[in-house]
Amino acid sequence: MQVNACMIAVMTNENAPPDADRVFKALADPTRRTLLDLLVERNGQTLGQLCANLAMARQSVTQHLGILEDAGLISTRRRGREKLHFINPVPLHEVYVRWVRKFERQRLDLLHDLKQDLEGDGP
Amino acid sequence: MQVNACMIAVMTNENAPPDADRVFKALADPTRRTLLDLLVERNGQTLGQLCANLAMARQSVTQHLGILEDAGLISTRRRGREKLHFINPVPLHEVYVRWVRKFERQRLDLLHDLKQDLEGDGP
DNA sequence: GTCAAGGGCAGGCAAATACCTGCATGATGA
């Protein structure tokens, strides 16, 4: 695989402010999560290809893709009259680092306490 | 710390269907994320205590807490006339396991490809 | 050039959302 400008932009997160709010709002819709799933299956699909799986007007899919792009979760590239869509895993990772980890700490503490308690209740 | 019925419910996720949609929708609002942050800081706060940090009518905060509880992100317990709110990290972990990880794979692949490419371009 | 394919843009509409006010209810303490 060749590294191109698009991938560099993806890795460095150039054209997407790491706005947690946009990322969460983008992920809040099932249609948009389906779109991301479709792109995980096969990256670089066109609008038309994505529409084929969605039982929805093309324009609605365009709106959803726009929201995903604003959140930085996908990036696009034009090839002739087609528009290709690529997934961008970076914002989700940043949300994980900044957001999910602190809850993970609480979860592990709970597990620890539970384990301690169960051991204390042994015979 | 003593393990009680509430904690067991939290760990086993009794009263909360692991509905990814509700979790994402619940996390999509900044007020609700602030509420979770407040509970991470100090667990077991009452409605009134949480309201004190939020420049918003009490009833609105109640609504937000209800949505968080429906998503299984918090659980509550009554103490006299007060209602205590506890954070529940389990649904967020499930969302991470089911959702963030597959993107993490894509991210690491991108990093790998980028590394390979940069090494290939060396002197 | 001509024409179909792929996509963009604008406007509209119904439902969901995020606030609010007003009043009712149960618990606490003098």
Add this chain to the structure above:
DNA sequence: TCATCATGCAGGTATTTGCCTGCCCTTGAC
């Protein structure tokens, strides 16, 4: 008991959201 504190419940409204239809622009094949 009775006043007060913490919370619940029932609407009400303005904004946002998700979907649509209709029309226009570019691209590629002939």
